[in-house]
Amino acid sequence: MKPRIYAIMLFALGGSLLLAMRLYALQVEERSARSTQASRQYGKGSFLQGQRGTLYDRRGKELAVSVQGKRVYPRGSLASHVLGFVGRDGQGLEGIEYYYDRHLQGKGSRIAAIRDARGEWIYSPRGAQEGDEAQGKAITLTLDEVVQHIVEEELAAQVVRLEAKGGMALVLDPFSGEILAMAVYPSFDPNAYRHVKPRTWRNRAIADSVEPGSTFKIIPLAAALEEGLSSLQEQIDGEGGALVLSRSITLRDVHPHRGLSLEGVIAHSSNIGTVKVSRRLGQEKLYRYTRLFGFGNRTGIELPGEAGGLLRPPEKWSKVSLEFLAIGQEIGVTPLQLAAAYAVIANGGLLLKPRIVKALAPPGSPEGNIAPHPVRRVLSPATCAQLTRALKRVVVEGTGTRAALEGYEAAGKTGTAQKMSLRPGSSGERYVASFVGFVPAERPQAVILVMIDEPRGAHQGGAVAAPVFREVARRALRYWQRVH
Amino acid sequence: MRSTWFLLGGLLCWTLSLFLYLQPRLWRLEWGYRLAELHQQVIEREEENRGLIAQRARLRAIRRIERIAREELGMALPQEGQVILIRKKHP
Numbered sequence: 142m143k144p145r146i147y148a149i150m151l152f153a154l155g156g157s158l159l160l161a162m163r164l165y166a167l168q169v170e171e172r173s174a175r176s177t178q179a180s181r182q183y184g185k186g187s188f189l190q191g192q193r194g195t196l197y198d199r200r201g202k203e204l205a206v207s208v209q210g211k212r213v214y215p216r217g218s219l220a221s222h223v224l225g226f227v228g229r230d231g232q233g234l235e236g237i238e239y240y241y242d243r244h245l246q247g248k249g250s251r252i253a254a255i256r257d258a259r260g261e262w263i264y265s266p267r268g269a270q271e272g273d274e275a276q277g278k279a280i281t282l283t284l285d286e287v288v289q290h291i292v293e294e295e296l297a298a299q300v301v302r303l304e305a306k307g308g309m310a311l312v313l314d315p316f317s318g319e320i321l322a323m324a325v326y327p328s329f330d331p332n333a334y335r336h337v338k339p340r341t342w343r344n345r346a347i348a349d350s351v352e353p354g355s356t357f358k359i360i361p362l363a364a365a366l367e368e369g370l371s372s373l374q375e376q377i378d379g380e381g382g383a384l385v386l387s388r389s390i391t392l393r394d395v396h397p398h399r400g401l402s403l404e405g406v407i408a409h410s411s412n413i414g415t416v417k418v419s420r421r422l423g424q425e426k427l428y429r430y431t432r433l434f435g436f437g438n439r440t441g442i443e444l445p446g447e448a449g450g451l452l453r454p455p456e457k458w459s460k461v462s463l464e465f466l467a468i469g470q471e472i473g474v475t476p477l478q479l480a481a482a483y484a485v486i487a488n489g490g491l492l493l494k495p496r497i498v499k500a501l502a503p504p505g506s507p508e509g510n511i512a513p514h515p516v517r518r519v520l521s522p523a524t525c526a527q528l529t530r531a532l533k534r535v536v537v538e539g540t541g542t543r544a545a546l547e548g549y550e551a552a553g554k555t556g557t558a559q560k561m562s563l564r565p566g567s568s569g570e571r572y573v574a575s576f577v578g579f580v581p582a583e584r585p586q587a588v589i590l591v592m593i594d595e596p597r598g599a600h601q602g603g604a605v606a607a608p609v610f611r612e613v614a615r616r617a618l619r620y621w622q623r624v625h
Numbered sequence: 626m627r628s629t630w631f632l633l634g635g636l637l638c639w640t641l642s643l644f645l646y647l648q649p650r651l652w653r654l655e656w657g658y659r660l661a662e663l664h665q666q667v668i669e670r671e672e673e674n675r676g677l678i679a680q681r682a683r684l685r686a687i688r689r690i691e692r693i694a695r696e697e698l699g700m701a702l703p704q705e706g707q708v709i710l711i712r713k714k715h716p
Contacts, residue, residue: 189668192671192675195678202682202685203678203679203682204682206675206678206679206682207675208672208675208676208679209672209675209676213679215679215680215682215683215686216682216683216686216687216688217686217688219686219688252664254657254661261658261661262661262665263654263657263658263661264657264660264661264664265657286687287687290687290688290691547706547710548710616702619708
């Protein structure tokens with residue numbers, strides 16, 4: 142019997158020894174590798190993707206919402222160039238979505254949890270480990286859905302009617318710099334942004350530099366008034382409609398005048414009158430005032446891809462650059478810069494930084510509000526009052542009569558700029574027609590800019606852009622009467 | 626006899642200790658499942674809420690309302706002359 146017991150004992154001992162060795166190997170030698178493997182298997186801690194913050198208009202209407210990890214733009218193409226869009230990986234690719242991507246995107250959170258054998262989650266009582274930045278934060282824009290809709294509708298109707306290449310329009314509060322509407326046509330649906338060509342995504346209201354033409358004339362004339370070099374009543378000789386600038390260049394007025402007051406020069410958009418007054422300023426002052434109005438610099442709007450425009454310093458000017466700059470040529474401005482410059486006249490002389498973000502928070506939140514940002518004083522209130530008087534005359538009897546609306550006085554300026562042709566052999570008969578102004582002329586509620594790119598048929602700002610200004614102003618004022 | 630009582634007492638203590646040790650762990654497991662389930666429900670409700678907000682925003686979109694007003698209800702914006710502006714007289 143004894144040997145059999147010994148054999149069993151030996152066998153048991155041997156087995157125990159083997160088991161102990163295996164345990165040692167698993168628990169001690171391979172400990173870290175095994176525990177990593179185990180925690181991977183258990184799925185210790187579950188990561189929850191943070192929800193992207195909602196985008197609101199100034200009245201709390203949702204413009205972009207995240208649902209099941211997908212970005213939804215419930216109002217379709219409305220304000221698409223401002224909102225931008227989000228890529229498949231949840232990264233903002235254009236517009237506000239891009240500019241404030243980090244603010245909008247939540248960092249996500251980690252939950253203390255493991256998976257059981259069936260793969261079900263078991264949370265630890267410690268629960269969600271959420272930080273302040275787990276969820277994305279909301280943004281309230283300065284845009285107003287209704288005004289934006291009005292602007293987009295009127296702009297699109299005119300572009301289609303005139304078979305134009307496109308158009309841009311802006312509505313700005315001159316006393317706060319808040320952009321109430323920013324529209325570019327053609328627009329696109331950010332829910333299906335891939336269905337259009339990438340060039341359609343471009344926010345041309347801030348990214349394109351265009352030659353402003355006659356809308357720019359107000360800058361040198363404002364400078365001349367501010368510097369006391371002229372007055373609204375001063376009679377200026379019209380030179381019979383032709384002024385020789387150099388041997389090969391003669392400046393002409395569309396409607397020749399023998400003589401006009403400075404007010405008449407603005408009202409009838411006289412090239413010759415503007416040039417004659419601007420010459421008194423000289424290169425340095427003209428350049429200085431152009432810079433003071435914000436041209437040649439980015440406005441600093443919270444949107445990606447803003448252009449600073451094109452403005453050469455006087456040392457790079459030719460002999461006729463002063464004259465050409467005075468009538469809005471040899472300069473590139475963005476529509477936003479031009480609207481901000483007219484806001485200076487509308488608000489009594491202050492250049493304000495244009496803003497598209499009202500608050501980095503949901504509407505009504507006491508935190509995150511962004512205050513108006515005055516950049517500098519450009520003109521005295523007295524000069525602004527004189528300019529407003531002249532701009533009112535543009536609408537009453539000058540080049541912008543089609544901007545006149547019933548019940549309100551409007552002030553503004555027309556512009557028609559011929560586009561430079563880069564393609565050899567092309568006719569060059571391409572224009573940008575514009576109108577920029579403010580309503581009501583006294584205590585303005587809005588600066589409105591309209592630019593129509595390459596209209597067919599009529600191409601003057603007064604015929605093409607002024608009617609859009611009128612319709613936008615008429616509908617927006619009626620809306621504001623109800624909501625204010 | 627005394628040793629039997631000791632044995633029974635020891636066994637009871639051991640059972641009690643085992644119960645006290647295991648029960649909180651079982652509760653914790655149970656609540657862990659419940660917590661996970663509730664958390665999932667919260668996520669689902671939040672998603673549903675966001676979906677409803679998006680749907681409400683889509684339905685309230687001014688472009689849609691205007692289209693319905695024009696095309697389905699035959700309404701039109703008042704033209705110039707159809708609106709009479711009455712100015713307040715300031716004392």
